[in-house]
Amino acid sequence: MVAPAAAVHGHRMTTTPTAPAAVRGRERLVLAVLLTASFTLAVDFSILNVALPVIGAEVGFALSGLQWIATSFALCAAGFTLLFGRVADIAGRRRVFLAGVALLGVSSLAGGLAADPVVLVAARVAQGLATAAVTPAALALLTTSFPDGPRRERALGLNGALMAAGFTTGAILGGLLTDLLTWRWAFFVNVAVAVGVLAVAPLVLAESRPARRPRLxxxxxxxxxxxxxxxxxxxxxxxxxxxxxxxxxxxxxxxxxxxxxxxxxxxxxxxxLVPVRILRRRTVAWGNLAGVLAFATETSLVFVLTIYLQEVFGLSPLAAGLSFAVLGLGTVLGGVLGPRLIARLGDPARAVALGLTVQAAATLLLMLLGASRDGLPLLLIATFVGGVANLVAIVGFMVTATSGLPDGEQGLAAGLATMSQQIGITLGIPVMSAVLGAAAGDAATLRTAIAVNAALCLITAVAVWLTLVRPGRARAVVSDRVG
The missing domain is CATH 4.10.860 (DNA Excision Repair, Uvrb; Chain A)
Incomplete structure (x- = not known):
C-alpha cells in the first residue's frame, strides 16, 4: 500500500497517494550548499564549549568571563534572526546568504587568530550575526527551491537532521580538535567551509525575493x-x-x-515586520512553539547528561562527548524517517505530537540510571531512540510552520522558524541549570532534571494534538461530509 503524502492548501490538509519523491539533479547541488552552511552554523553553537578552560588560559579570559564566548554568539544568533529573515525578503535571499557566509569566514579567521579576549568576543559576535543572516536565508531558499509537498518535506527533513545533529557534533568535534590539534581549528574549519560555499553557491542558487519588495x-x-x-x-x-x-x-x-x-x-x-495575520495562523503560532520546546528539550538533555556522564559515571570530557555520537546517529535517522512518517500520517502536526511523545518516553527511561557505569547501555539506547523521535518532531515543526504560505512570506516564515530554533537551543540549558541548582553533581537532582525534560515533551505533544491535530481532523470530517 502506498503511503499518502501531505499537501497543504491554505489551512486545509489533503492527501495524495504518492511516496516521498526523490530529490533531482540540480536540487541536490542546491541542497548540498544550503545544508553545508546550515550544519556548520549549528556546530558553532557547541564546538567551543569543551575547550572553554583551555581558551581562557591561552587567551587571557578571567573565569567569570568565559561564558561570554558562548553567550555573545547565542545573543546575536537568536536576537537578529527575525530581522535578517525580513531583510532577506527585501534585499534578496541569495544575496543575504552569501553576505552572511562571507562574514562567517572573515569572523572565523579573526577568531582563530585572536590573541586577546576583546578580539575573540568580537569574532563570536560576528559569527552570531552571520548565523542570524545565513540560517533564515538558507531555509527560505530551501523552501522556495522545492515545491510544497514530498520533495520539500524530504529537504526539510535533511535540514532538520543536520541542524540538530550539528549541536551534538560540535561537542564531539570540539573535544577532538582541542585534544589532537588546537581549539583554533574550531574557527579555521569554518574558513574552509565558507570559501567552498562561496565558490559554489553563486553557480547553483537562484536569487529569490517577492515580486513586490516589502518595506522594512x-x-x-x-x-x-x-x-x-x-x-x-x-x-x-x-x-x-x-x-x-x-x-x-x-x-x-x-x-x-x-x-x-x-x-x-x-x-x-x-x-x-511580522503581519498579525501570520501569527494568528495556528500552524505558525503553535508550530513555532513546538519547535522552541523540541530544540530546548534535546539540547538541555545533552547538557544534563554531559554532567551525569562526567560527575556520576566519571568519564572524561572527550569520552562524554563521544558518547553522544549515538544520539547524533539517531537524529540523522530521524531526519530521514520524518518526511516518510509525515507522508504516511498525512499531517506534519501528527508527526510533531508522535515524535514528542516517543521522546518523552525515551527520556523517562533515563530515570532508571544509577551511579554505576552499568547504566551506560541504557543511556545510549534511550538517547538514540529519543534522538530519532526528536528529529521527527523537528521535521514536522519545520513543515508545519512554513507550509501553506506564499513565496513572498517564506523568508518571514523561515525567520520565525529559525528564531524558534535559536531560542530553543539558548533557552534549554539555562532552564535546566536552574533546575539543577547547586547540586549539579547529585544523581537524584539530575534525575529530577530529566523528569522535567520528559514532562515538557509530553505537555508540548498534548498541546500540539489539541490545537493542530484535532481541529484538522474536525475540518477534514466536515469537508468530507460537504463533499
Whole structure:
C-alpha cells in the first residue's frame, strides 16, 4: 500500500497517494550548499564549549568571563534572526546568504587568530550575526527551491537532521580538535567551509525575493531585536547565576515589555515586520512553539547528561562527548524517517505530537540510571531512540510552520522558524541549570532534571494534538461530509 503524502492548501490538509519523491539533479547541488552552511552554523553553537578552560588560559579570559564566548554568539544568533529573515525578503535571499557566509569566514579567521579576549568576543559576535543572516536565508531558499509537498518535506527533513545533529557534533568535534590539534581549528574549519560555499553557491542558487519588495518596519525591527536580546540575556543570566539575580529577571522583564511593544507596533503599521495575520495562523503560532520546546528539550538533555556522564559515571570530557555520537546517529535517522512518517500520517502536526511523545518516553527511561557505569547501555539506547523521535518532531515543526504560505512570506516564515530554533537551543540549558541548582553533581537532582525534560515533551505533544491535530481532523470530517 502506498503511503499518502501531505499537501497543504491554505489551512486545509489533503492527501495524495504518492511516496516521498526523490530529490533531482540540480536540487541536490542546491541542497548540498544550503545544508553545508546550515550544519556548520549549528556546530558553532557547541564546538567551543569543551575547550572553554583551555581558551581562557591561552587567551587571557578571567573565569567569570568565559561564558561570554558562548553567550555573545547565542545573543546575536537568536536576537537578529527575525530581522535578517525580513531583510532577506527585501534585499534578496541569495544575496543575504552569501553576505552572511562571507562574514562567517572573515569572523572565523579573526577568531582563530585572536590573541586577546576583546578580539575573540568580537569574532563570536560576528559569527552570531552571520548565523542570524545565513540560517533564515538558507531555509527560505530551501523552501522556495522545492515545491510544497514530498520533495520539500524530504529537504526539510535533511535540514532538520543536520541542524540538530550539528549541536551534538560540535561537542564531539570540539573535544577532538582541542585534544589532537588546537581549539583554533574550531574557527579555521569554518574558513574552509565558507570559501567552498562561496565558490559554489553563486553557480547553483537562484536569487529569490517577492515580486513586490516589502518595506522594512524599522520600529518593529528595533523592538523585536532588542526584546529577543533581552530575553536571551535574561535566560542566560538565570543559568549562570540564579533566577533571582537582577540580570535574569531584569532581562526577562525588559524583554517582555519590548516584545509587547513590538506586537502593538505590528498591529498598527502599514508594512509590519511580522503581519498579525501570520501569527494568528495556528500552524505558525503553535508550530513555532513546538519547535522552541523540541530544540530546548534535546539540547538541555545533552547538557544534563554531559554532567551525569562526567560527575556520576566519571568519564572524561572527550569520552562524554563521544558518547553522544549515538544520539547524533539517531537524529540523522530521524531526519530521514520524518518526511516518510509525515507522508504516511498525512499531517506534519501528527508527526510533531508522535515524535514528542516517543521522546518523552525515551527520556523517562533515563530515570532508571544509577551511579554505576552499568547504566551506560541504557543511556545510549534511550538517547538514540529519543534522538530519532526528536528529529521527527523537528521535521514536522519545520513543515508545519512554513507550509501553506506564499513565496513572498517564506523568508518571514523561515525567520520565525529559525528564531524558534535559536531560542530553543539558548533557552534549554539555562532552564535546566536552574533546575539543577547547586547540586549539579547529585544523581537524584539530575534525575529530577530529566523528569522535567520528559514532562515538557509530553505537555508540548498534548498541546500540539489539541490545537493542530484535532481541529484538522474536525475540518477534514466536515469537508468530507460537504463533499
Amino acid at each position: 518596519d524599522v520600529p518593529g525591527a528595533v523592538t523585536v531585536t532588542a526584546g529577543l536580546l533581552a530575553v536571551v540575556f535574561g535566560l542566560t543570566s538565570a543559568g549562570e547565576h540564579a533566577w533571582a539575580d537582577w540580570r535574569a529577571w531584569g532581562g526577562l522583564l525588559a524583554g517582555a515589555v519590548l516584545l509587547a511593544a513590538f506586537l502593538l507596533i505590528e498591529s498598527r503599521v502599514a508594512a509590519p
